Amino acid sequence: MENLIANFNYVIVVILMMIGLWSMLAQKNLIKKCIGMAILQTGIILFFISIGAKNNALIPILTEAAYSDPDVATVANPLTQILMLTAIVVGVATLGVGLGLAQKIYHQHSSFDEDEILENQRK
Amino acid sequence: MMPSLPIWQFDVLLLVLVVLFAVVALSIRNLMGAAVVFGAYSFMMCLIWAGMGAVDVAFTEAAVGAGVSTVFIVSTIYNTSATMRSRPGGIAFKLFIGVVVTLAGVFLLSALPDFPDWGDPNSPANATVAPYYIENSIRDTHVPNLVTSVLADYRGFDTLLETIVVFIACIAIYSILRIETAKSKTDEPEEDTATAPPSYDPSDSLIVRQASRFMVPFMQLFALYVIAHGHYSPGGGFQGGVILGASLILLAISFDLKFILRQWREKPLMLLVASGVCLYATVGLACMFTGGNYLDYGSLDSVLPNDRAMARSHGILLVEIGVGITVMFSMLAIHINLASNGRFDRGL
Numbered sequence: 499m500e501n502l503i504a505n506f507n508y509v510i511v512v513i514l515m516m517i518g519l520w521s522m523l524a525q526k527n528l529i530k531k532c533i534g535m536a537i538l539q540t541g542i543i544l545f546f547i548s549i550g551a552k553n554n555a556l557i558p559i560l561t562e563a564a565y566s567d568p569d570v571a572t573v574a575n576p577l578t579q580i581l582m583l584t585a586i587v588v589g590v591a592t593l594g595v596g597l598g599l600a601q602k603i604y605h606q607h608s609s610f611d612e613d614e615i616l617e618n619q620r621k
Numbered sequence: 622m623m624p625s626l627p628i629w630q631f632d633v634l635l636l637v638l639v640v641l642f643a644v645v646a647l648s649i650r651n652l653m654g655a656a657v658v659f660g661a662y663s664f665m666m667c668l669i670w671a672g673m674g675a676v677d678v679a680f681t682e683a684a685v686g687a688g689v690s691t692v693f694i695v696s697t698i699y700n701t702s703a704t705m706r707s708r709p710g711g712i713a714f715k716l717f718i719g720v721v722v723t724l725a726g727v728f729l730l731s732a733l734p735d736f737p738d739w740g741d742p743n744s745p746a747n748a749t750v751a752p753y754y755i756e757n758s759i760r761d762t763h764v765p766n767l768v769t770s771v772l773a774d775y776r777g778f779d780t781l782l783e784t785i786v787v788f789i790a791c792i793a794i795y796s797i798l799r800i801e802t803a804k805s806k807t808d809e810p811e812e813d814t815a816t817a818p819p820s821y822d823p824s825d826s827l828i829v830r831q832a833s834r835f836m837v838p839f840m841q842l843f844a845l846y847v848i849a850h851g852h853y854s855p856g857g858g859f860q861g862g863v864i865l866g867a868s869l870i871l872l873a874i875s876f877d878l879k880f881i882l883r884q885w886r887e888k889p890l891m892l893l894v895a896s897g898v899c900l901y902a903t904v905g906l907a908c909m910f911t912g913g914n915y916l917d918y919g920s921l922d923s924v925l926p927n928d929r930a931m932a933r934s935h936g937i938l939l940v941e942i943g944v945g946i947t948v949m950f951s952m953l954a955i956h957i958n959l960a961s962n963g964r965f966d967r968g969l
Binding site for chain 2: 508510512516526555559565566568574575579584588592594599601602
Protein backbone atom coordinates (compact mmCIF):
# COMPACT_ATOMS: atom_id res chain seq x y z
CA MET A 499 0.00 0.00 0.00
CA GLU A 500 2.85 2.32 0.92
CA ASN A 501 4.38 1.58 -2.46
CA LEU A 502 1.06 2.24 -4.20
CA ILE A 503 0.82 5.72 -2.67
CA ALA A 504 4.45 6.56 -3.39
CA ASN A 505 3.95 5.52 -7.01
CA PHE A 506 0.47 6.96 -7.50
CA ASN A 507 1.60 8.55 -10.78
CA TYR A 508 2.33 5.20 -12.34
CA VAL A 509 -1.08 3.85 -11.32
CA ILE A 510 -2.71 6.79 -13.10
CA VAL A 511 -0.45 6.17 -16.12
CA VAL A 512 -1.68 2.58 -16.39
CA ILE A 513 -5.32 3.65 -15.93
CA LEU A 514 -5.02 6.32 -18.63
CA MET A 515 -3.27 3.96 -21.05
CA MET A 516 -5.91 1.30 -20.52
CA ILE A 517 -8.77 3.81 -20.95
CA GLY A 518 -7.21 4.89 -24.24
CA LEU A 519 -6.59 1.32 -25.38
CA TRP A 520 -10.16 0.32 -24.47
CA SER A 521 -11.48 3.23 -26.52
CA MET A 522 -9.35 2.29 -29.52
CA LEU A 523 -10.56 -1.31 -29.41
CA ALA A 524 -14.16 -1.10 -28.23
CA GLN A 525 -15.53 2.21 -29.49
CA LYS A 526 -17.07 2.09 -32.93
CA ASN A 527 -16.74 5.79 -33.71
CA LEU A 528 -13.56 6.72 -35.59
CA ILE A 529 -13.18 10.14 -33.94
CA LYS A 530 -13.51 8.51 -30.52
CA LYS A 531 -10.77 6.09 -31.55
CA CYS A 532 -8.53 9.05 -32.43
CA ILE A 533 -9.21 10.70 -29.05
CA GLY A 534 -8.49 7.36 -27.37
CA MET A 535 -5.18 7.19 -29.20
CA ALA A 536 -4.29 10.67 -27.96
CA ILE A 537 -5.18 9.71 -24.38
CA LEU A 538 -3.02 6.56 -24.59
CA GLN A 539 -0.21 8.75 -25.82
CA THR A 540 -0.51 11.34 -23.04
CA GLY A 541 -0.48 8.44 -20.57
CA ILE A 542 2.90 7.35 -21.91
CA ILE A 543 4.18 10.94 -21.80
CA LEU A 544 3.07 11.21 -18.17
CA PHE A 545 5.04 8.02 -17.48
CA PHE A 546 8.25 9.47 -18.87
CA ILE A 547 7.82 12.78 -17.06
CA SER A 548 7.15 10.93 -13.78
CA ILE A 549 10.34 8.92 -14.25
CA GLY A 550 12.36 12.10 -14.76
CA ALA A 551 10.88 14.01 -11.81
CA LYS A 552 12.95 14.56 -8.67
CA ASN A 553 11.74 15.45 -5.22
CA ASN A 554 12.40 19.07 -4.24
CA ALA A 555 14.02 19.72 -7.61
CA LEU A 556 13.77 22.90 -9.66
CA ILE A 557 12.93 23.22 -13.33
CA PRO A 558 15.75 22.26 -15.74
CA ILE A 559 16.82 25.86 -16.33
CA LEU A 560 19.97 26.80 -14.44
CA THR A 561 20.08 29.97 -12.38
CA GLU A 562 23.08 32.20 -12.83
CA ALA A 563 24.46 31.21 -9.40
CA ALA A 564 24.57 27.56 -10.53
CA TYR A 565 26.36 28.21 -13.83
CA SER A 566 29.81 27.15 -12.66
CA ASP A 567 28.84 24.18 -10.51
CA PRO A 568 25.24 22.97 -10.87
CA ASP A 569 23.94 20.59 -8.21
CA VAL A 570 22.52 17.58 -10.07
CA ALA A 571 20.02 16.68 -7.34
CA THR A 572 18.23 20.04 -7.51
CA VAL A 573 17.64 20.12 -11.27
CA ALA A 574 14.93 18.00 -12.89
CA ASN A 575 16.01 15.45 -15.49
CA PRO A 576 16.08 17.23 -18.88
CA LEU A 577 16.48 14.07 -20.96
CA THR A 578 13.05 12.52 -20.45
CA GLN A 579 11.53 15.97 -20.96
CA ILE A 580 13.03 16.58 -24.39
CA LEU A 581 12.05 13.10 -25.57
CA MET A 582 8.45 13.86 -24.61
CA LEU A 583 8.50 17.42 -25.96
CA THR A 584 9.15 16.16 -29.47
CA ALA A 585 6.70 13.29 -28.94
CA ILE A 586 3.88 15.77 -28.26
CA VAL A 587 4.43 17.65 -31.53
CA VAL A 588 4.77 14.43 -33.51
CA GLY A 589 1.64 13.23 -31.71
CA VAL A 590 -0.44 16.14 -32.96
CA ALA A 591 0.83 15.58 -36.50
CA THR A 592 -0.13 11.90 -36.39
CA LEU A 593 -3.49 12.83 -34.84
CA GLY A 594 -3.95 15.06 -37.88
CA VAL A 595 -3.21 12.12 -40.19
CA GLY A 596 -5.72 9.98 -38.28
CA LEU A 597 -8.38 12.67 -38.54
CA GLY A 598 -7.62 13.11 -42.24
CA LEU A 599 -8.15 9.38 -42.81
CA ALA A 600 -11.39 9.49 -40.80
CA GLN A 601 -12.61 12.44 -42.86
CA LYS A 602 -11.84 10.64 -46.13
CA ILE A 603 -13.69 7.55 -44.92
CA TYR A 604 -16.66 9.68 -43.85
CA HIS A 605 -17.00 11.20 -47.31
CA GLN A 606 -17.02 7.78 -48.95
CA HIS A 607 -19.37 6.01 -46.54
CA SER A 608 -21.10 9.01 -44.86
CA SER A 609 -20.55 7.51 -41.46
CA PHE A 610 -17.97 7.39 -38.70
CA ASP A 611 -19.42 4.12 -37.43
CA GLU A 612 -17.17 1.14 -37.96
CA ASP A 613 -20.03 -1.35 -38.38
CA GLU A 614 -21.81 0.79 -40.95
CA ILE A 615 -18.59 1.22 -42.93
CA LEU A 616 -18.07 -2.54 -42.98
CA GLU A 617 -21.69 -3.10 -44.07
CA ASN A 618 -21.23 -0.54 -46.85
CA GLN A 619 -18.13 -2.28 -48.06
CA ARG A 620 -19.83 -5.67 -48.23
CA LYS A 621 -22.61 -4.33 -50.46
CA MET B 622 8.70 7.13 1.46
CA MET B 623 5.90 9.60 1.06
CA PRO B 624 6.85 12.97 -0.35
CA SER B 625 6.18 15.62 2.26
CA LEU B 626 5.50 18.49 -0.12
CA PRO B 627 2.22 20.36 0.25
CA ILE B 628 1.93 20.37 -3.53
CA TRP B 629 1.60 16.59 -3.48
CA GLN B 630 -2.11 16.55 -2.53
CA PHE B 631 -2.74 19.00 -5.33
CA ASP B 632 -1.03 16.62 -7.72
CA VAL B 633 -3.26 13.76 -6.61
CA LEU B 634 -6.33 15.93 -7.18
CA LEU B 635 -5.14 16.80 -10.69
CA LEU B 636 -4.32 13.17 -11.50
CA VAL B 637 -7.81 12.07 -10.46
CA LEU B 638 -9.33 14.93 -12.47
CA VAL B 639 -7.34 13.85 -15.54
CA VAL B 640 -8.77 10.33 -15.37
CA LEU B 641 -12.24 11.82 -14.92
CA PHE B 642 -11.83 14.06 -17.98
CA ALA B 643 -10.53 11.14 -20.04
CA VAL B 644 -13.58 9.05 -19.15
CA VAL B 645 -15.96 11.94 -19.90
CA ALA B 646 -14.25 12.72 -23.22
CA LEU B 647 -14.68 9.13 -24.32
CA SER B 648 -18.21 8.55 -23.02
CA ILE B 649 -19.89 11.81 -24.10
CA ARG B 650 -22.16 11.20 -27.08
CA ASN B 651 -21.70 14.52 -28.88
CA LEU B 652 -18.37 14.61 -30.69
CA MET B 653 -18.03 18.40 -30.40
CA GLY B 654 -18.41 18.04 -26.64
CA ALA B 655 -15.83 15.26 -26.65
CA ALA B 656 -13.37 17.54 -28.47
CA VAL B 657 -13.82 20.33 -25.92
CA VAL B 658 -13.50 17.98 -22.94
CA PHE B 659 -10.38 16.55 -24.56
CA GLY B 660 -8.96 20.08 -24.66
CA ALA B 661 -9.69 20.46 -20.94
CA TYR B 662 -8.02 17.09 -20.35
CA SER B 663 -4.89 18.27 -22.13
CA PHE B 664 -4.84 21.42 -20.05
CA MET B 665 -5.06 19.46 -16.78
CA MET B 666 -2.22 17.27 -18.05
CA CYS B 667 -0.19 20.39 -18.76
CA LEU B 668 -0.68 21.55 -15.14
CA ILE B 669 0.56 18.17 -13.85
CA TRP B 670 3.69 18.36 -15.97
CA ALA B 671 4.39 21.91 -14.89
CA GLY B 672 4.04 20.70 -11.29
CA MET B 673 6.71 18.07 -11.92
CA GLY B 674 9.15 20.68 -13.23
CA ALA B 675 8.71 19.88 -16.91
CA VAL B 676 7.96 23.46 -17.94
CA ASP B 677 8.94 23.07 -21.59
CA VAL B 678 6.75 20.01 -21.97
CA ALA B 679 3.86 21.77 -20.25
CA PHE B 680 4.31 24.77 -22.55
CA THR B 681 4.23 22.53 -25.61
CA GLU B 682 1.18 20.66 -24.37
CA ALA B 683 -0.66 23.93 -23.64
CA ALA B 684 -0.02 25.11 -27.20
CA VAL B 685 -0.43 21.76 -28.96
CA GLY B 686 -2.73 19.53 -26.94
CA ALA B 687 -5.11 22.10 -25.53
CA GLY B 688 -4.92 24.39 -28.57
CA VAL B 689 -4.12 23.01 -31.98
CA SER B 690 -5.24 19.39 -31.63
CA THR B 691 -8.64 20.53 -30.35
CA VAL B 692 -8.92 22.77 -33.41
CA PHE B 693 -8.04 19.81 -35.66
CA ILE B 694 -10.79 17.67 -34.14
CA VAL B 695 -13.30 20.53 -34.35
CA SER B 696 -12.48 21.24 -38.00
CA THR B 697 -12.87 17.54 -38.83
CA ILE B 698 -16.25 17.47 -37.13
CA TYR B 699 -17.25 20.68 -38.93
CA ASN B 700 -16.78 18.87 -42.25
CA THR B 701 -18.56 15.71 -41.17
CA SER B 702 -21.05 15.24 -38.37
CA ALA B 703 -21.01 15.69 -34.63
CA THR B 704 -23.65 13.14 -33.72
CA MET B 705 -22.93 9.55 -32.88
CA ARG B 706 -25.49 7.02 -34.04
CA SER B 707 -26.59 4.85 -31.17
CA ARG B 708 -26.85 1.20 -32.11
CA PRO B 709 -28.33 -1.51 -29.97
CA GLY B 710 -26.17 -4.39 -28.85
CA GLY B 711 -22.42 -4.61 -28.71
CA ILE B 712 -22.41 -4.48 -24.90
CA ALA B 713 -20.95 -7.97 -24.69
CA PHE B 714 -18.11 -6.98 -27.03
CA LYS B 715 -17.36 -3.85 -25.02
CA LEU B 716 -17.36 -5.83 -21.78
CA PHE B 717 -15.05 -8.42 -23.32
CA ILE B 718 -12.60 -5.71 -24.39
CA GLY B 719 -12.96 -4.19 -20.93
CA VAL B 720 -11.91 -7.48 -19.32
CA VAL B 721 -8.96 -7.86 -21.71
CA VAL B 722 -7.80 -4.29 -21.06
CA THR B 723 -8.20 -4.69 -17.29
CA LEU B 724 -6.07 -7.83 -17.39
CA ALA B 725 -3.40 -5.98 -19.36
CA GLY B 726 -3.56 -3.15 -16.81
CA VAL B 727 -3.17 -5.55 -13.88
CA PHE B 728 -0.24 -7.13 -15.68
CA LEU B 729 1.41 -3.72 -16.06
CA LEU B 730 0.65 -2.80 -12.44
CA SER B 731 2.29 -6.00 -11.23
CA ALA B 732 5.61 -4.39 -12.22
CA LEU B 733 4.89 -1.47 -9.87
CA PRO B 734 6.89 -2.74 -6.84
CA ASP B 735 10.02 -2.87 -9.00
CA PHE B 736 9.85 0.84 -9.76
CA PRO B 737 12.06 3.30 -7.91
CA ASP B 738 10.00 5.65 -5.76
CA TRP B 739 8.56 8.68 -7.48
CA GLY B 740 11.03 11.58 -7.37
CA ASP B 741 14.06 9.49 -6.40
CA PRO B 742 17.13 11.44 -7.64
CA ASN B 743 19.19 8.22 -7.73
CA SER B 744 16.85 6.22 -9.92
CA PRO B 745 18.46 4.73 -13.06
CA ALA B 746 16.79 7.26 -15.37
CA ASN B 747 18.09 10.19 -13.30
CA ALA B 748 21.52 8.90 -12.39
CA THR B 749 23.09 7.63 -15.60
CA VAL B 750 23.38 10.01 -18.54
CA ALA B 751 21.27 12.98 -17.42
CA PRO B 752 23.82 14.36 -14.88
CA TYR B 753 26.29 14.84 -17.73
CA TYR B 754 23.91 17.24 -19.47
CA ILE B 755 23.24 19.13 -16.25
CA GLU B 756 26.91 19.53 -15.39
CA ASN B 757 28.30 20.32 -18.83
CA SER B 758 25.60 22.26 -20.66
CA ILE B 759 26.93 25.69 -19.67
CA ARG B 760 30.55 24.85 -20.41
CA ASP B 761 29.76 23.18 -23.75
CA THR B 762 27.05 25.42 -25.14
CA HIS B 763 26.43 28.49 -22.92
CA VAL B 764 22.76 27.50 -22.73
CA PRO B 765 21.20 27.54 -19.25
CA ASN B 766 17.94 25.95 -20.45
CA LEU B 767 19.04 22.33 -20.41
CA VAL B 768 16.03 21.19 -22.39
CA THR B 769 17.03 23.40 -25.31
CA SER B 770 20.67 22.33 -25.27
CA VAL B 771 19.82 18.62 -25.09
CA LEU B 772 17.09 19.00 -27.68
CA ALA B 773 19.03 20.80 -30.36
CA ASP B 774 22.65 19.97 -29.60
CA TYR B 775 23.33 16.77 -27.67
CA ARG B 776 20.39 15.01 -29.28
CA GLY B 777 20.25 16.96 -32.52
CA PHE B 778 19.72 13.87 -34.67
CA ASP B 779 16.64 12.92 -32.68
CA THR B 780 15.09 16.35 -33.18
CA LEU B 781 16.02 16.44 -36.88
CA LEU B 782 14.19 13.16 -37.44
CA GLU B 783 11.19 14.30 -35.36
CA THR B 784 10.97 17.41 -37.53
CA ILE B 785 11.07 15.18 -40.61
CA VAL B 786 8.23 13.11 -39.10
CA VAL B 787 6.12 16.29 -38.80
CA PHE B 788 6.97 17.10 -42.42
CA ILE B 789 6.02 13.58 -43.55
CA ALA B 790 2.75 13.75 -41.61
CA CYS B 791 1.98 17.00 -43.45
CA ILE B 792 2.67 15.32 -46.81
CA ALA B 793 0.57 12.31 -45.75
CA ILE B 794 -2.45 14.52 -45.05
CA TYR B 795 -1.96 16.20 -48.42
CA SER B 796 -1.94 12.88 -50.23
CA ILE B 797 -4.96 11.61 -48.29
CA LEU B 798 -7.23 14.62 -48.52
CA ARG B 799 -6.13 16.95 -51.30
CA ILE B 800 -8.60 17.07 -54.18
CA GLU B 801 -7.89 18.75 -57.52
CA THR B 802 -9.23 22.28 -57.70
CA ALA B 803 -11.00 21.59 -61.00
CA LYS B 804 -13.29 19.12 -59.26
CA SER B 805 -14.03 21.57 -56.49
CA LYS B 806 -15.16 24.24 -58.98
CA THR B 807 -17.92 21.97 -60.23
CA ASP B 808 -18.78 20.96 -56.70
CA GLU B 809 -19.35 24.50 -55.58
CA PRO B 810 -22.76 25.77 -56.63
CA GLU B 811 -22.19 29.03 -58.48
CA GLU B 812 -25.64 30.46 -57.81
CA ASP B 813 -25.18 29.98 -54.10
CA THR B 814 -23.79 33.45 -53.55
CA ALA B 815 -26.21 35.14 -55.92
CA THR B 816 -29.52 33.70 -54.78
CA ALA B 817 -29.06 33.39 -51.06
CA PRO B 818 -27.17 36.28 -49.57
CA PRO B 819 -27.49 35.68 -45.83
CA SER B 820 -28.39 38.90 -44.11
CA TYR B 821 -26.97 37.68 -40.86
CA ASP B 822 -24.39 34.96 -40.58
CA PRO B 823 -24.21 33.75 -36.97
CA SER B 824 -20.77 32.25 -37.52
CA ASP B 825 -19.32 35.57 -38.62
CA SER B 826 -18.92 37.91 -35.68
CA LEU B 827 -17.53 41.43 -35.92
CA ILE B 828 -16.30 41.30 -32.32
CA VAL B 829 -14.39 38.05 -32.86
CA ARG B 830 -12.86 39.36 -36.06
CA GLN B 831 -11.70 42.65 -34.58
CA ALA B 832 -10.46 40.99 -31.39
CA SER B 833 -8.38 38.48 -33.33
CA ARG B 834 -7.09 41.29 -35.55
CA PHE B 835 -5.67 42.87 -32.38
CA MET B 836 -4.45 39.60 -30.88
CA VAL B 837 -2.60 38.12 -33.85
CA PRO B 838 0.35 40.58 -33.96
CA PHE B 839 0.98 40.10 -30.24
CA MET B 840 0.74 36.33 -30.57
CA GLN B 841 3.28 36.37 -33.37
CA LEU B 842 5.62 38.70 -31.49
CA PHE B 843 5.39 36.44 -28.44
CA ALA B 844 6.08 33.39 -30.60
CA LEU B 845 9.20 34.99 -32.08
CA TYR B 846 10.32 35.83 -28.53
CA VAL B 847 9.72 32.21 -27.51
CA ILE B 848 11.90 30.95 -30.36
CA ALA B 849 14.68 33.50 -29.87
CA HIS B 850 14.71 33.34 -26.06
CA GLY B 851 14.45 29.56 -25.87
CA HIS B 852 18.04 29.37 -24.65
CA TYR B 853 17.23 31.15 -21.41
CA SER B 854 13.55 30.48 -20.70
CA PRO B 855 11.01 27.77 -21.47
CA GLY B 856 10.42 27.68 -25.19
CA GLY B 857 12.08 26.93 -28.47
CA GLY B 858 11.31 26.05 -32.04
CA PHE B 859 8.47 23.63 -31.37
CA GLN B 860 6.54 25.88 -29.00
CA GLY B 861 7.13 29.07 -30.97
CA GLY B 862 6.28 27.33 -34.23
CA VAL B 863 3.02 26.02 -32.85
CA ILE B 864 2.07 29.47 -31.53
CA LEU B 865 2.86 31.06 -34.90
CA GLY B 866 0.79 28.38 -36.62
CA ALA B 867 -2.02 28.92 -34.12
CA SER B 868 -2.05 32.67 -34.82
CA LEU B 869 -2.61 31.95 -38.53
CA ILE B 870 -5.23 29.32 -37.70
CA LEU B 871 -6.99 31.91 -35.52
CA LEU B 872 -7.13 34.24 -38.54
CA ALA B 873 -8.43 31.41 -40.70
CA ILE B 874 -11.21 30.65 -38.22
CA SER B 875 -12.25 34.17 -37.26
CA PHE B 876 -12.25 35.56 -40.79
CA ASP B 877 -12.56 33.00 -43.52
CA LEU B 878 -10.39 30.30 -44.97
CA LYS B 879 -10.22 32.38 -48.17
CA PHE B 880 -8.70 35.24 -46.22
CA ILE B 881 -5.74 33.12 -45.15
CA LEU B 882 -5.45 31.40 -48.54
CA ARG B 883 -5.02 34.76 -50.25
CA GLN B 884 -1.84 35.26 -48.22
CA TRP B 885 -0.54 31.71 -48.09
CA ARG B 886 -1.00 29.91 -51.36
CA GLU B 887 -0.63 26.20 -51.55
CA LYS B 888 2.72 25.93 -53.28
CA PRO B 889 4.67 28.46 -51.16
CA LEU B 890 3.11 26.87 -48.08
CA MET B 891 4.49 23.44 -48.95
CA LEU B 892 7.85 24.91 -49.95
CA LEU B 893 8.07 26.67 -46.58
CA VAL B 894 7.24 23.43 -44.73
CA ALA B 895 10.10 21.77 -46.58
CA SER B 896 12.45 24.73 -46.18
CA GLY B 897 12.45 24.43 -42.38
CA VAL B 898 13.67 20.84 -42.58
CA CYS B 899 16.20 21.89 -45.24
CA LEU B 900 17.54 24.68 -42.99
CA TYR B 901 18.05 22.17 -40.19
CA ALA B 902 19.80 19.68 -42.49
CA THR B 903 21.90 22.43 -44.09
CA VAL B 904 23.22 23.55 -40.71
CA GLY B 905 24.29 19.95 -40.18
CA LEU B 906 26.02 19.88 -43.56
CA ALA B 907 27.72 23.21 -42.86
CA CYS B 908 29.23 21.63 -39.75
CA MET B 909 30.69 18.90 -41.95
CA PHE B 910 32.17 21.44 -44.39
CA THR B 911 33.84 23.32 -41.53
CA GLY B 912 35.52 20.17 -40.32
CA GLY B 913 33.23 18.64 -37.70
CA ASN B 914 30.74 15.83 -37.57
CA TYR B 915 27.18 16.18 -38.84
CA LEU B 916 25.25 18.54 -36.50
CA ASP B 917 28.39 19.22 -34.44
CA TYR B 918 27.91 22.98 -34.24
CA GLY B 919 31.19 23.50 -32.43
CA SER B 920 33.08 23.38 -35.72
CA LEU B 921 31.13 26.42 -36.95
CA ASP B 922 33.41 28.65 -34.85
CA SER B 923 35.60 29.19 -37.92
CA VAL B 924 32.64 31.00 -39.57
CA LEU B 925 30.87 32.50 -36.57
CA PRO B 926 32.52 35.27 -34.54
CA ASN B 927 32.92 33.71 -31.08
CA ASP B 928 34.46 30.64 -29.47
CA ARG B 929 33.36 27.01 -29.80
CA ALA B 930 30.74 27.04 -27.05
CA MET B 931 29.17 30.22 -28.42
CA ALA B 932 29.14 28.68 -31.93
CA ARG B 933 27.15 25.77 -30.52
CA SER B 934 24.71 28.25 -28.97
CA HIS B 935 24.26 29.96 -32.35
CA GLY B 936 23.89 26.61 -34.09
CA ILE B 937 21.08 25.74 -31.69
CA LEU B 938 19.33 29.01 -32.58
CA LEU B 939 19.60 28.24 -36.31
CA VAL B 940 18.11 24.77 -36.03
CA GLU B 941 15.39 26.06 -33.70
CA ILE B 942 14.40 28.53 -36.40
CA GLY B 943 14.27 25.65 -38.89
CA VAL B 944 12.07 23.63 -36.54
CA GLY B 945 9.86 26.66 -35.98
CA ILE B 946 9.30 27.22 -39.71
CA THR B 947 8.42 23.58 -40.38
CA VAL B 948 6.09 23.27 -37.39
CA MET B 949 4.36 26.60 -38.07
CA PHE B 950 3.52 25.92 -41.69
CA SER B 951 2.74 22.23 -41.27
CA MET B 952 0.21 23.11 -38.55
CA LEU B 953 -1.37 25.65 -40.90
CA ALA B 954 -1.34 23.24 -43.87
CA ILE B 955 -2.87 20.42 -41.81
CA HIS B 956 -5.58 22.78 -40.57
CA ILE B 957 -6.40 24.05 -44.06
CA ASN B 958 -6.60 20.50 -45.38
CA LEU B 959 -8.83 19.31 -42.56
CA ALA B 960 -11.06 22.39 -42.52
CA SER B 961 -11.63 22.55 -46.28
CA ASN B 962 -11.70 18.79 -46.76
CA GLY B 963 -8.67 19.03 -49.03
CA ARG B 964 -10.31 21.51 -51.43
CA PHE B 965 -8.39 24.61 -50.36
CA ASP B 966 -11.31 26.92 -51.06
CA ARG B 967 -13.69 27.32 -48.13
CA GLY B 968 -14.25 25.80 -44.75
CA LEU B 969 -14.27 26.46 -41.05
